[in-house]
Amino acid sequence: MKLYYAPAACSQAPHIVAREAGLDIELAKVEFPSKSVEGGSLYDVNPKGAVPTLKLDDGDVLTENAVILQYLADLARQSELALPEAGIERYRLLEWLNFIATELHKGFGPLWNPATPAEYKAATREALGKKFDYLQGEIGDGPYILGDRFSILDAYAFAVLNWTRIHDIDIARWPGLAAYLQRVAARPAVQATLRAEGLI
Numbered sequence: 230m231k232l233y234y235a236p237a238a239c240s241q242a243p244h245i246v247a248r249e250a251g252l253d254i255e256l257a258k259v260e261f262p263s264k265s266v267e268g269g270s271l272y273d274v275n276p277k278g279a280v281p282t283l284k285l286d287d288g289d290v291l292t293e294n295a296v297i298l299q300y301l302a303d304l305a306r307q308s309e310l311a312l313p314e315a316g317i318e319r320y321r322l323l324e325w326l327n328f329i330a331t332e333l334h335k336g337f338g339p340l341w342n343p344a345t346p347a348e349y350k351a352a353t354r355e356a357l358g359k360k361f362d363y364l365q366g367e368i369g370d371g372p373y374i375l376g377d378r379f380s381i382l383d384a385y386a387f388a389v390l391n392w393t394r395i396h397d398i399d400i401a402r403w404p405g406l407a408a409y410l411q412r413v414a415a416r417p418a419v420q421a422t423l424r425a426e427g428l429i
């Protein structure tokens with residue numbers, strides 16, 4: 230399996246999950262904004278030109294973070310990362326996954342665009358702040374989103390919440406989230422991921 234990633238991008242979530250699960254994964258670093266990779270282009274592998282992109286050993290290519298994360302969790306069925314088989318727990322996890330993908334991850338969208346006017350960026354930060362209020366209230370003392378069990382949700386939320394540093398949002402306004410980020414960061418697999426991405 231090969232994971233196309235960019236340092237500190239949302240591809241950090243499957244990168245963390247692969248390491249947490251001890252999966253054998255090869256990394257291909259994509260240069261942004263050129264999207265060049267291994268002498269070619271990310272578009273050669275994924276016409277959407279986005280990371281994460283996961284190339285499976287049989288040549289199939291999977292895209293979309295929320296799907297790649299579920300795929301990896303299914304490969305790690307024997308581990309803490311296993312998805313609940315059925316019942317409300319499964320749908321609760323999917324509900325969170327959708328929230329992280331569509332509200333948190335994509336909530337940052339306008340902040341990445343240099344053409345976004347300053348007032349719109351300010352409104353975006355405010356809207357994100359409301360999502361952070363909600364997330365902080367739900368996590369409480371956690372230690373993780375689902376309580377005791379570290380899951381794909383934490384890998385994804387961790388990657389995305391760290392963008393607050395890039396976009397001038399002071400995470401200290403949410404002490405519960407700041408503490409949560411520290412807990413996730415302390416996990417050996419997360420440290421290994423950050424090292425591999427050249428971030429520490």
Ligand SMILES: N[C@@H](CCC(=O)N[C@@H](CS)C(=O)NCC(=O)O)C(=O)O
Nearest residue numbers: 238239240278279280281293294295
């Ligand atoms: N819908 C995709 C979006 C992934 C995404 O936003 N990736 C960003 C990095 S965090 C990216 O590659 N952006 C480059 C682009 O879309 O041009 C998913 O959920 O995986």
